[in-house]
Amino acid sequence: MQFAGYKRPDGRYGIRNRVLILPASVCASDTCRMISEQVKGTVTFDNQSGCAQSPMDMQITLDTVAGFAANPNIYGTIAVSLGCDDLSIDILKAAISERTNKPLETLVIQECGGTVKTVEKAVRLAREMAEAASMEKRAPADLSELILGMECGGSDPTSGIAANPVLGRVSDVLVGYGGTSILSETGEIIGGEHILASRMRDKKLVQELYDYAEHYNEQFRIVGEPLFMDNLSEGNVKGGLSTTEEKSLGCIKKGGESEIKEVLAYAQRPVKHGLVFMDTPGYDAASVAGMVAGGAQVIIFTTGLGSPVGNPIAPVIKVTGNPQTFQKMKDNMDFDASDVIKGNRTINEVAESLMRELLSVVDGKKTAAEILGFNQISMARLCNFN
Template identity: 45%
Template sequence: MELLGYRRSNGQVGIRNHVLILPTITCAAQTAQRITELVDGTVTFIHQHGCAQVGVDYEQTFRTYVGMGSNPNVYGVIVLGLGCETHQANRIAEKIKETGKPVEMVSIQEEGSTLDAIAQGAKMAVKMVQEASRQKRVPFDFSDLIVGTECGGSDACSGLSANPAVGEVSDMIVDRGGTAILAETTELIGAEHLLAARAVDDRVAKRVYEVIEAMENRSIQMGVDIRTGNPSPGNIQGGLSTLEEKSLGAAKKAGSRPLQELVHYAEPPTKKGLVWMDTPGHDIEQLTGMVAGGAQIVLFTSGRGTPTGSPIAPTIKISTNTSMFERMYDNMDINAGTIIDGKETPKEVAKRILEEIAEVCSGKKTKAEILKQHDFGIWRIGPTF
């Protein structure tokens, strides 16, 4: 199974070769969008963050910006700021430069106006895209991959079909020397004991219970005991009655290999193997966190159906039932409903998913990429001031 990607100067491998126009503040997001409309080969994202943030909330957003620009799928970055925001563009640009990527910076206020910034950013982007186009794909190994996993819009089939199949893929990636990220702390409440039992040591096992308790405490501070509720109306309509049912199904994505470590939101793993990233259950926020943490590709299971994708990492959408796959064929890449239909086992579907990963790594576009589903959202852990 051959994988072809772009080897970066720091040794990492990208499976895409994007030039990212990175707006550090919501005021610059529309300007960044205009540049991408002018210059083919560039990507960006719309967001509402970047100013009036303090403390750990500021640090987490900063880490996410830097992580998006540092992702191996990004060839180079043009950091676009307004000029007076909390998240100064020069700080973010300097941090991304540590990866060895080409990085440029544009300030709307320093350029003089939005139109001047668009012109300057577009000129920089044209040059960077042309440089990126000269890079050629080279063979690489599964050990270079960080694969994110998540599920959104679950149904009664999620824990029986797509999630166990992704768990098998997670084991395959780990056995080949790669890294699989398990996320969605909210949707692991009730299954934490299963993951703690697989921790490589007592320190990691203790950390499992700490992140679960912290997530529960956040909801209690808002007057809600999340353990006694259900994540969303869609999950209820899909056939799930409790959070534990959702969690037991979601945990299947972790396969069966030892849990190596827990990392903060948007923090790159320091170890190979199965890694848990502390994220919320919100689809876009967890997807952003894993990509900012270095995931080059994401496996996204769904029973209800969702168009979600990333501007940076290809997102392979896997349906849990055949009916939804056929109804949302334009959005879904793989049907794991064949397990429910009695036509395949989770291992057989996992082999198909692994083959799809290899093809996507080597250039095949996912449905979310084709539809330009460039979703982005940061998990905010503090108020705006």
């Protein structure tokens, strides 16, 4: 099976064709926003990191923003720094160049002479890059080139009964075609680690999975916080979820039944095809960002209560198994999986429809979040209490 994608110089295929205006730190974020507002076809985000971080924390930020630039949906990048950022433009340029050979330009606000002059120079560069991007044409690509990120947020009992199992079946189908699916959210596998471990042939992977789960638990022990208070949000409880374990058992349904081939650090690009697990926070925007930095061209996001979260780099497909949520949040939803709850169709039948929706989005159909312009970005930190 194939899809139509934009072939990049590094050999990977994008499903969107955007120019990234990349702020190296919070001090460059508003300047990047001003640049992006003036050039159609560009995207940016508010980077709240990039300075005054510990070395390990800074490495996470660097891996994430460099991963954004390397994502196949990005044609090229214009990176902007203030000039005295801890995440310097030279460090950022080197990290991006290690990951991809796509077009890259850099600007330093203090060297350009301030925001106004930087914007003037960057807008010219961005227009040239956006024009070049507009000349790119979609070409046939094998489905094995696709990386799907899987997320859930605002979960209720319908998530574990309908939406997540449907997504799990879609993941299995994609894996069957040689593609890659990323299961995420370390905090939301707690209590179900043994189930995921049973689907790993390599004992080293099993240990890596348990290590990430233990590290997550340890962060709470250090500050004296009970884990269950974080993993169950007020919305989860109101929606009908009762325990962390119940939530986790529903969450891992997104992974279907495939063997887990790899365990990844946050923002790490998969090396193997198939189902992989990435260590991400449960915080939706940060979890999605990690998978996008790892190369996911598209995200399927299941929600029981409804969520508006989008991403500037990868389209986010919203799926709910709750018929009331689909009606109340129709502007934010892309796919109704509630036929499973109603007993009208089986999980496999609904999954076939979701697979068609996925392929439509991959081939260019806009998601609700894209239409509304929702572009939330957050990044993981060294200590994640979510």
